Amino acid sequence: MEIFQIAGIGIIATILIIILKQTRPEFTVLVSIVTGVIIFSYLLPKLAYVIDTIRNLSSRVNVDISYFNTLIKIIGIAYLVEFASQICRDADQDSIAMKIELAGKVIIMVLAIPVLLTLLDLIVKILP
Amino acid sequence: MKVDLIFKIAAVGMITAILHIVLEKSGREEYAYLITLVGVIIVLGAVITLVSQLFTDVRVLFRLY
Numbered sequence: 001m002e003i004f005q006i007a008g009i010g011i012i013a014t015i016l017i018i019i020l021k022q023t024r025p026e027f028t029v030l031v032s033i034v035t036g037v038i039i040f041s042y043l044l045p046k047l048a049y050v051i052d053t054i055r056n057l058s059s060r061v062n063v064d065i066s067y068f069n070t071l072i073k074i075i076g077i078a079y080l081v082e083f084a085s086q087i088c089r090d091a092d093q094d095s096i097a098m099k100i101e102l103a104g105k106v107i108i109m110v111l112a113i114p115v116l117l118t119l120l121d122l123i124v125k126i127l128p
Numbered sequence: 129m130k131v132d133l134i135f136k137i138a139a140v141g142m143i144t145a146i147l148h149i150v151l152e153k154s155g156r157e158e159y160a161y162l163i164t165l166v167g168v169i170i171v172l173g174a175v176i177t178l179v180s181q182l183f184t185d186v187r188v189l190f191r192l193y
């Protein structure tokens with residue numbers, strides 16, 4: 001089970017970070033970034049599998065695929081924003097983390113607007 | 129997967145720290161800071177390639193192009 005490896009890597013990396021913190025604090029951020037990347041690259045094949053299955057299901061139900069693509073894009077952006085802002089928070093740079101999150105929210109809003117418009121058109125059509 | 133990268137980076141960090149202290153004690157502060165800079169740059173190179181690999185994977189996975 002990969003979960004043991006992931007937990008083990010996380011703990012080992014934390015211990016290394018504690019060792020490095022007293023003498024050379026610059027390396028703590030670098031080690032935490034590398035650990036984050038390695039743990040996420042464990043998840044990539046699984047995430048791809050989940051997304052493909054959902055895509056197959058939605059294509060069978062002849063739902064419009066473009067909304068699903070927007071949804072997947074929004075999830076991707078949310079993950080990236082979270083990844084970057086957590087790294088900035090680890091380095092005690094909360095203001096930069098806040099800026100990244102603000103940018104992520106704006107981009108997600110821009111992506112979500114077309115879906116909102118089609119929803120409103122649908123509602124207007126339904127009303128008598 | 130690339131787990132040994134974590135240990136490599138930690139090792140470079142410790143070596144730079146030791147070199148920094150040794151150089152500082154022997155009275156050459158400027159070399160100490162140079163050594164730290166070189167260590168950080170080496171590790172930064174490895175981390176940047178790894179992060180760019182992650183970003184391309186995320187782009188392909190989430191169709192973010």
